[in-house]
Amino acid sequence: MLIDSHCHLDMLDLSRHDNTLDNVIAAAQAKQVEKMLCVCVDLNAFDSMYQTASRFDNVWFSAGTHPLHVEESPFDRERLAQLAADPRVVALGETGLDYYYSTDALEQQQASFAGHLELAGALDLPVIVHTRDAREDTIRLIREHGNTESAGVLHCFTESLDMAKAALDLGYMISFSGIISFRNAAELREVVKAVPLERLLVETDSPYLAPVPYRGKQNQPAYVAEVAACVAELKGISVEAVAEQTTANFHQLFKRTRAS
Template identity: 40%
Template sequence: MMLFDTHTHLDAPQFDEDREAMIQRAVDAGISRMINVGFNRETIPSTMKLAETYDFIYAAVGWHPVDAITMQEGDLEWIASLCKHEKVVAIGEIGLDYHWDTSPKDVQQRVLRQQIGLARELNMPIVIHNRDAHEDIVKILREEKAGDVGGVMHSFSGSWETAKQCLDLGFHLSFGGPITFKNAKQPKEVLEKVPMDRFFLETDAPYLTPHPYRGKRNETAHVRLVAEAAAEIKGISLEEIAAITTKNAMERFGIR
């Protein structure tokens, strides 16, 4: 059985004390591939280093909406140059975050549009971060023809109505720790309805830790707990969920 954590932050400072051991725990738990996400000036270089160090770690690079205000002239060209690297499989995480008041909405939207334009130019899938911005996200994805490249709605938390709009635009949905939470009805209901070939699994480690470790540091090995919850929701075996979601991710991100 092989599992794929499609969104993790192995370079986060929370792992500075035991990074190698934490990665080995993930391998021992059956996680055969991981995408580490670099999202600003600090995490993009450390993401590239991880991808170059480990055969089974791939990279997504982009500018996070929370950090949109820090994006400078030349940063888009930097991302474009990194996308030529064989281990870079997506541009992200990019998007909108209206929860944290760190970057003005108009700046977030401009930076998102710029990166979608780059993705279309390079024919690269995108990883979308969306927090409290469902309507604007769908609007911008539609206006910028993001469906031409597609990608993934990371840690999807919207309604089934929003999910349908994203699926219609050619995007996959990714689910993490929240589908293991007892009271998280909406992501479970959405996952139940999503076609088998249109979703992935992730941890977003060190965040969004699944039950029964909620409240503690998350790590990539816990994607197995997410897979177990997904198997129960979909009414199939853990082995089938692992095979389906790994195949979906490898095809979407162009990984052999």
């Protein structure tokens, strides 16, 4: 069994799946992708996201604000805490820092990230972290505001091995997406080799970043099987071993999922 640890089911163009999410879920299950975590990027859109996928009992959710949405969806501790009371909300995020696409709201990004980290620590929930071109500040804020007991994951990891090691030291897991299959990702593949399997997750980040051989198509949870196969090849182990360990890792990190 595989778990897609990070997808955006509410952002899929369902016209490519006969206009039904049921087909997306069925396609995933046909590839032994039995469960998935649907990740929020904008608190204003949480309710519609939840309504889209909550009828599927193999889908969990997160609640949070992506760093590129902090201006229209600022950090709201009370609202986040309210959403986190739902047992199917298993993490806060995705939050974090993105200095690649925007340098206009850095203070807001940092304040929002710190707020997510502090609330997650208080609620004993993990944090789903987006980080791009913000290595030093990401690790610094995790150290200053995070809780190593609940920790979290650096999702869709594309940064350096040094940053991965720093995150691992803080109790975080590292999640890899289809990017590791891209031709120009040789350096990132070396990071995959170095990260211990027991600290690693796999994801699609769908509908984005479809792995080889599906590049150019809309990504979907079924394709996390290709990510797992790439990890297996890089580590010289079976896909079954990757599936078993990453599933265990997922449940270790996202503690609320153990009850279902």
